[in-house]
Amino acid sequence: MTHIVREVDRPGSKVNKKEVVEAVTIVETPPMVIVGIVGYVETPRGLRTFKTVFAEHISDECKRRFYKNWHKSKKKAFTKYCKKWQDDDGKKQLEKDFNSMKKYCQVIRVIAHTQMRLLPLRQKKAHLMEIQVNGGTVAEKLDWARERLEQQVPVSQVFGQDEMIDVIGVTKGKGYKGVTSRWHTKKLPRKTHRGLRKVACIGAWHPARVAFSVARAGQKGYHHRTEINKKIYKIGQGYLIKDGKLIKNNASTDYDLSDKSINPLGGFVHYGEVTNDFVMLKGCVVGTKKRVLTLRKSLLVQTKRRALEKIDLKFIDTTSKFGHGRFQTMEEKKAFMGPLKKDRIAKEEGA
Template identity: 35%
Template sequence: MGHRKLASPRRGSAGLRPRKRSSELLPTPRTWPQINSQNPKLLGFVGYKVGMTHVFMIDDWPNSPTNGKEIYMPVTVLEVPPIIPLALRAYAVDGKGEPNVITEYWSPSSLQFLDITRRIHSLSFFLKNDENKKKFEEKFSSKLDLIKSNLDRIVYFRLLVATQPRKIPSLGKKVPDLVEIQIGGGEKKAQLDYALNVLGKEISIRDVFKEGQLIDVIGVTKGKGFAGVIKRYSVVELPRWHKHRKGSRKIGTRGPSLGTPSYTPQPGQLGFHRRTEYNKRIIKIGDDSKEINPAGGFVRYGIVRNTYILLEGSILGSKKRPIFLRDPIRPSYVFESAPKITYINILSQQG
């Protein structure tokens, strides 16, 4: 009589529960890194996934067996047109010990961009009257005074920025994505001056990141709909040559119905989850799209027309999906320069 196995490893990580659909298409970071720079800067950016290709580059990882040699590297292409800061939000600790917005300041220089989003489209019609515009500017000038008077209470500043999907015709949308991006580095007074200086002006990715550095990628994975336990959790299918009155692609008991909740695999939503990928290296930041565009454009995307970046390896999400790029919260290594690229593949991509 054979030995009966009474235990098996857990299928699927319990740290990724609940496996449900993401509440937003472009998630923002829950945690921001602390940087030691004396000059304030934004800690994030937003790009749109284009597709993948490959490059040949000189390996500059220290202690690598191929250090100094030419290696093959798959890369992901992201199109990153400039973003526009619209408003400044100041956060201070409330009575419960949690940071909350104490006020929001809109600069007169950012009012010209109100037409780019439908969320505040009615406000743009209101401000076409010169008298209404004057009242609007007076209202927010008092909010700026409130920020300056409470500078010692403020824990951090964030900018409400808008992307410019109009510059990417292949996306097929005009309404921008609005996200909050935290300001890091420097003192609070320097951060406030930096925010007031960039409101209403375009910020390029070169103002936030540099070639060769590591970043974190935050986004939503590909959605695959409702799936069973075999596909969702890699549960071993029961042998089909026995009689299975309840089916072979199912689990046995679901555990106790009372007491501690069970982590037994069950069918449900697969994909379209919020996820974070850490320490993805920026191989290249380029402005000449001819360097990467294949003949006829990328499959299911089209032609890149704006600034682009090449990220090492693959990233989550489907093509045309907005991706949030953040300064690394736990960098594994700090590179001093970008790698030397010897070849970029621009042949037509299949599939």
């Protein structure tokens, strides 16, 4: 997390045309790779998968998801399937599958996986998910998905600036907790026998069971949650090479022209450096650092002024998040502090 300064655009409000400081979360979003297409048919009992077609080339990080132990396995996943794309009989079968999907399916979804090698994480196994394709006829959806097999889909093609989205994730785990912490029940008086961080009455004698609605001790945290209406303040571009130079300037604004990246001095605590595309969301999100999040289009029709407000960022803070940061960039720190002992030693060793 970090914070930003922006100018409020809310006519009639007391803070209109004034600057406010707000907390934001940076979510690193490397492009996802489309590796499959699934067609669904509507039945009286709901949707049912009709056909699944996978791409010819699937990366090892995606294949790892299909194994419990990649190291001990023979790593043969999809070796027979990919031959369909090479011989004539296989190509005919694939064309037949695509045509039958166009004829019978009502819903088309693509199978996409994350690119773990682009992230500063230990995990090598990619996350797989189905993403529904909306808009147009079934044939158009299928053609769109087929064109993008093995292609990367950046976050900027899915979400837009100032959009309201939903964030799905797993909360921080707190372990086994009592009722006071878990359900925020009132503590009993000091002189209570056998403990006071308890529920005094857990129900009547009969029915001779404890109702589900009575607060009890148990697991707190590590729960699956969906948080709706998170506003996108910025969709930033990752590091890129232009004319042989590495461009890191993705945190400057029209008001703050200093050449700086979104990464604070020393990197994000317990995460590292964000080098790929990122989404800046207002406020916080569920879970710990490094934990995977699912970003979803809002299911609601946004009508409120706060939801439709255009965001005008003036400043993004990049001071160190480990202690009391003072400097926005390394150059600013060097200009203020002067040459340090470690710089002198490095210079002598280099010479």
